[in-house]
Amino acid sequence: MLSNTCRLKKIALTGGVIMGLAGVIVWYCSATSTPDHPLLTATVIRQTVEESVLAIGVLQPIRKVDVGSQASGQLKRLLVHPGDHVEQGQLVAEIDSTLSKNALLDAQVALGSLAAQKLSAAAQVKRARLALRRNQAMAQENAVAPQSVESAEADLQAQQAQLAVVDAQIHQQHIQVSTAQANLGYTRILAPVSGTVVSVSTQEGQTVAASYEVPVILQIADLSIMTVRAQIPEADIDRMRVGLPACFTTLSGTHTRYCSVLKTVEPAPEKINNALFFNALFDVANPVAALHPDMTAQVSVQIAQADDALVIPLTALGRAVPDGRYQVKVLTPQGKTELREVKTGIDNAFSIQVLDGLTEGEQVVLPGDDWPRTP
Template sequence: MENYVMSPVKFTSRRTVLLCIFALTIATVLLALFLHKPAQPAYITAPVRLGSIENAVLTTGRLDAVERVNVGAQVSGQVKSLKVKVGDNVTKGQSVAEIDDLPQRNDLRTAEASLSEIKADMLAKQAQLKQAESKYKRQRRMLSEEASSQEDYENAETTLATLRAQIKSLNARLVQAQITVDKKKVDLSYTRVVAPMDGIVIAVVTQQGQTVNSTQSAPTIIKLARLDVMTIKAQVSEADITRVRPGQKAWFTIFSEPEHRYDATLRTVELAPESIMKDDSLANNSTSSGSGTSNASVYYNALLDVPNPGNRLRIAMTAQVSMVLGEAKNTLLIPVQAVHKTADKKSQVQVLTPDGRTEAREVKTGISNNVDVQILSGLKAGEIVTLSQPEAKSAEGVFFL
């Protein structure tokens, strides 16, 4: 019977295989642990940067001339001559139109004739009065000497009183006639229509040869405006009205030049909304729906002045207006959502450190425009602040042998 002996080489190979399997298992476990290691928290961050910030009340408005008038005729008649056209510059007192003055000249002649007639009557009565006074004095002396009768004396006295009353009436008629003459002279002057101010003709309403009637209202002949300075009438909500004040800086853009900023100055804010001009508007609002209050928005007109060299800005343009409440340049800025209030009402931010951790830091803030906020102290340019905390992660699975 043969004896079999196990080969040492076969035994060594088997042990090596087992060691390799064990090492591979350990490596697999370590790799699994590494791959399933919880990730670092993910923050939404923003850098502290240098920039400009502006806080403003935003509104819209309409452009208008700082002064604009309708130049009309104060007398009726045919427009005999129109001396200006659209775009012409005129000065105060310059003749812009003439109305046929023949009716007014005739009326003036008639009034002057009546005045002359009354003056002639006055001279005649004054002569009669002088004669009556002499006769009265003579009758009174003769009566005292019993050289005249009582009847003759009374007749002289009555004649004198009558002439004095007639002269008093003539004086009143004389004043009325003089007033009529003065009025007719003014009416005659009204046939020459003049510019009431310096400005530019922006519209010609009545043409040469057209007949105008001023019986009920003065008909407009031309429209005149000062365009060297424009006024913006911007509506400001009652929620913002206490934040704006006269003298405040502002700027605006127009649709044709949205990238160009025009500087303006807030001249005044009207004390009442436009609706107050309507009768009982406040009473109607206060009693609507029986609730005693109204949900209608209330707006006040803010008037802003802006220079207009070259007449680049036009009447009735729409303006997108920003009334500046505060501004700063080359200052530290961060997003407004990065700032939180502490229990003691102080401003605080979370600064992300180089090792990935966060550090609470107190800051002093300045101007805010609801997007960015100015940092006056507590941060440096280039630092990173967090805008939100990371969401909590669920526990990762772990492989076990």
């Protein structure tokens, strides 16, 4: 037992010898001892150890589009429901088109009226040109005064100007017709992208007003690829970089692990309860639609990895000593314990890599009430 091994007999020696003997005994008793009760131990093994940053994230579709109406009126037909797959250009809803059709008819009638006015103006130009020619011919024979020629020239110019005005009005009215046709087209709401209908905001019979902003009818998302927005704590942001491996699981209970690499680390932080977080983004394929928008993701971003490393439980570390080393208590084959100083490498929440000081298969003592924990 430790008490028997370390028991000192009374020896009458000089002060210097006593101090030297005491130092040797203290070292021996602390470095090697026989435990007086069973110890909890762990075996030094070889395995892969990863150092990771853990974070909580949220899943979002790689692309989500608000589908709105540029036309005002009553929603007459809604042709899709949440969960439906739609193709780009597919009709998904219709707004009452009565007013838009009437506006187009008015614009077309006005265009027809201007076309008739152009015919009349062109006829007036032709008449004025003939009158000018007659006056010019008669003026050569001194049959009319010079003022008659000047008057005919002015009349021709006036009729030509009127024809130009009608041409401009026709051009403007073509624009009005085109606008009315576009407004009529806006009553037919088409899917701008292919994807899945994830929400419907307006129901049949509701009136939408597009006077100031485009009202949202529904949302379409591309769910084939999902983007994870992981909230990285401020303390770990300097360790993040594009290309790091990242994995996550969801709370759905399937325990499926999805992995990818970081594609973006946003520079602007978000403040949540007075703490700063930075969004790290990565994409994952979703071929069977098992991932859904707004799901919670338990994210692990791998910072470093050591393969075939000597590993011990993180709790086996004792006090820190100089040169960045730690004390570890080892159980020898003789059943005694001894203190070792080990150099460590990367760690996760459970295990730590040992670079030197231990060999595979040795037994390290896990902490008890009398074993100092790592500060």
